[in-house]
Amino acid sequence: MDDKDKKIIIALKKEGRARLSKISREIELPPTTTFNRIKKLEKEKIIFPTIKLDTKKLGYGVEFFSLISLDTAKGDVDQEVIAKQLVKIPGILGAWIVTGSVDIIARIVVKDIDELSNIILKKLREIKGVTSTETLVVMKKEEGNEIKLLG
Numbered sequence: 001m002d003d004k005d006k007k008i009i010i011a012l013k014k015e016g017r018a019r020l021s022k023i024s025r026e027i028e029l030p031p032t033t034t035f036n037r038i039k040k041l042e043k044e045k046i047i048f049p050t051i052k053l054d055t056k057k058l059g060y061g062v063e064f065f066s067l068i069s070l071d072t073a074k075g076d077v078d079q080e081v082i083a084k085q086l087v088k089i090p091g092i093l094g095a096w097i098v099t100g101s102v103d104i105i106a107r108i109v110v111k112d113i114d115e116l117s118n119i120i121l122k123k124l125r126e127i128k129g130v131t132s133t134e135t136l137v138v139m140k141k142e143e144g145n146e147i148k149l150l151g
Contacts, residue, residue, distance in 0.1 A: 001041075001046065004027055004029060004037065005037055005041060005046075006150045006151075007026065007027040008023060008027060008034065008037055008038060008041065009041065009046070009047060009147070009150065010147055010150065011023045011026050011027065012038075012047065013145065013146070013147050020034060020035055020038075055109045059111055060091075060109040060110060060111055061111065062109065062110050062111070062112065062113070062116065062137070063107070063108070063109050063137075063138040063141070064107075064108045064109075064110070064116060064135050064136060064137055064138060065105055065106065065107055065108070065135070065136045065138065066105070066106045066108055066120065066124065066133050066134070066135045066136075067102040067104075067105055067133065067134040067135075067136070068082075068086075068102060068103060068104040068105070068106060068124070068130060068132075068133050069101075069102050069103055069130070069131050069132045069133070070082060070103040070104065070129045070130060070131060071129050071130075071131045072103060072129075074129070076129075077128070077129035078129075079097045079103055079104060080097065082095075082104065082127060082129055082130070083095040083096075083097055083104055085127055086104065086106050086124070086127070089119060089123050089124070091108050091109060091110050091115065091116075091119050092106050092107070092108050092119065092124075093107045093108070093109055094106065094107040095107075102134070106124075108135075116135070120133055120135060
């Protein structure tokens with residue numbers, strides 16, 4: 001990845017729906033070259049064409065993280081399998097296998113506390129191998145920007 005690729009990424013991060021011609025002008029490359037570079041960055045899985053949803057506007061105004069401990073001492077508990085089970089549950093947007101005092105962290109968005117209670121008590125805790133959960137309420141969120149990683 002060279003400086004032109006980094007400039008393409010920065011331009012797309014600023015305005016993901018920018019026209020190819022605008023990006024090409026910004027980075028001073030022909031549109032065909034710019035297009036080919038974007039496709040190469042996608043193929044190499046450096047960038048992903050995606051959309052970002054506003055969960056609050058969709059009615060999911062409450063966000064949580066659940067710290068999940070597993071009975072990993074038993075040989076039949078597979079963290080990856082459980083993480084895959086978790087993300088199939090409506091409301092659980094992601095599951096990360098981590099090191100430390102817990103085994104998995106799950107991001108959950110719900111409409112209300114009753115919905116969260118249903119996820120934690122009736123779905124999450126019934127998964128074989130889950131020994132305990134700790135749920136953290138997101139009070140406020142500040143998101144960083146990956147662009148800082150490009151130097």
